[in-house]
Amino acid sequence: MTRKQASDDRQDALPMVSRRTTLRAAGAAAVGAVTALAGCATGGAEPDGTPADIETGSTDESTETDAPEETETETAEPTETATETETSSVDWESWFAPTDNHDGFEDHTGESEVTVMVGADGIEGPHAFEPTAIHVSPGTTVVWEWTGGGGTHDVVDEAGAFKSELVADEGHTFEQTFDEVGATQYFCTPHKAMGMRGGIIVEE
Numbered sequence: 001m002t003r004k005q006a007s008d009d010r011q012d013a014l015p016m017v018s019r020r021t022t023l024r025a026a027g028a029a030a031v032g033a034v035t036a037l038a039g040c041a042t043g044g045a046e047p048d049g050t051p052a053d054i055e056t057g058s059t060d061e062s063t064e065t066d067a068p069e070e071t072e073t074e075t076a077e078p079t080e081t082a083t084e085t086e087t088s089s090v091d092w093e094s095w096f097a098p099t100d101n102h103d104g105f106e107d108h109t110g111e112s113e114v115t116v117m118v119g120a121d122g123i124e125g126p127h128a129f130e131p132t133a134i135h136v137s138p139g140t141t142v143v144w145e146w147t148g149g150g151g152t153h154d155v156v157d158e159a160g161a162f163k164s165e166l167v168a169d170e171g172h173t174f175e176q177t178f179d180e181v182g183a184t185q186y187f188c189t190p191h192k193a194m195g196m197r198g199g200i201i202v203e204e
């Protein structure tokens with residue numbers, strides 16, 4: 001490895017194979033330094049990242065042999081972790097484990113308003129949200145409408161973003177507009193433990 005420090009004249013004198021090896025090693029070291037610098041520069045300039053790059057970057061990686069590696073590692077790593085936390089932070093299986101009437105997510109994407117019944121039949125009587133879980137598009141308003149059954153209910157965001165009144169009145173409504181892509185878990189305070197839970201996924 002000390003050969004890297006040899007002069008150009010000496011490298012020319014080396015046999016073909018070892019000279020290539022020497023150059024490649026030196027090249028890799030230089031690429032590493034450039035990558036570190038470029039990573040800082042682009043990381044600051046493009047905070048949004050480019051999700052599309054991740055896909056192509058990781059597939060290329062498996063097929064490439066000795067082509068430049070610097071572009072892949074530099075763009076793929078920071079953006080990859082960002083998107084993963086967005087989509088996989090919610091464990092829906094655990095969330096809906098006690099929810100007898102949960103039957104997957106209903107697709108309501110493209111609708112400007114979606115109604116969810118509060119106090120629908122499903123969990124030991126009228127202690128359910130119906131539908132329990134929905135997919136909606138950004139900008140959708142979700143309207144929760146009380147059936148009047150099951151006593152008092154409320155609608156509370158697990159993450160604390162919203163909380164309705166705790167009421168029993170038939171026809172009472174509470175609404176929220178979901179502008180941003182992401183996931184929301186919500187529940188009814190008196191019946192959370194027995195499974196009165198809901199979920200909303202906002203997606204483009």
Ligand SMILES: [Cu+2]
Nearest residue numbers: 153188191196
């Ligand atoms: Cu309830």
